[in-house]
Amino acid sequence: MASRARHPDRREDALSQERIIEAAVEMLDAGGESALTFRALSATLKTGPGAIYWHVANKGELLTAAADAVLTGAMPATGAGEVPQDVIRAVALGVFDAIEAHPWIGEQMSQLSSQSTTLRIFERLGRQVQALGVPGPAQFDAASALLNYILGVAAQNAAMARSVQRGTDRAEVLDLVASLWTSLDTDEYPFLRNIAAQLRDHDDRAQFLAGVDLILAGIASRYPPA
CATH class of the missing domain: 1.10.10.60 (Homeodomain-like)
Incomplete structure (x- = not known):
């Protein structure tokens, strides 16, 4: 045969x-x-x-699984004795770098279908907030502030990355906006005119981490270790 x-x-x-x-x-x-x-x-x-x-089962499930796989791989391993602030920074940068490298994840993170991925990040942040000694009733607010900032800024940078993929040059966009700020009325927009040069030359990743540090400083100030 x-x-x-x-x-x-x-x-x-x-x-x-x-x-x-x-x-x-x-x-x-x-x-x-x-x-x-x-x-x-x-x-x-x-x-x-x-x-x-x-x-x-469908494309939505596949997108969720793909986002989960990338972000899970980006999460740093943690061990006993690590400084909570350092772990939070590492988690934040892991998410930021993953979304910058894979801009399509930014949109997925805003979808309810990606809740499992978001929950894993929230859990990692929440455990470190507990380790910082934040009182129980305030842990939700502190961890939520970190999560919302991390996902919000990462999504904004993902949108910029998608624009770059479509042929838009980031430096040109920032230069255009900075020039616009510089031309604003001095009396009505003194602050924007003053920081226009910083907008043109800033590093997204460094500025993102500075925001995380501001939130951590606020948590430490409001809930100092016993």
Whole structure:
């Protein structure tokens, strides 16, 4: 009996959820959310859509899994004896760097479907807030302030990164806005005119970390260690 001919482009290795997510992340990085379709993913993986649906129910679930995989990998490992402030900074920078490298995550983090990812970050921050000695009734507010700042600023930078991907030059945008601020009325906008040069030359990552440090300083001032 003649043996069945094999498709020359068909994958021979077993398809796993991890491989599907890995390929999805690559497609999202290259072309954004619109580039990720099950048809395109099937072609990349050299398999049929049914094999993918066996592991993920729909595109929304796949986007959530992809965001979760990237952010989980970006979270620093923690151990006993670490300084809570240092852990919070590391978590914050992990999220910031991950979203800067994968701008599509910024939009996913604002979706309810990404709640599991957000909860993991919130848990990491909350444990460090507890370690700082913040009283129980105030822990929610302190951890929420950190989470909202981290996700908000990271999402803003993701939006800028998506603009750069579409051909917009960050330096040109900042220069244009700084020039606009410089031209504002002196009496009505003295502050904006004064910081225009800082806007033009600032480093997003350094400014982001400065904001985290301001929140940490506020927490320490309001809830000093016993």
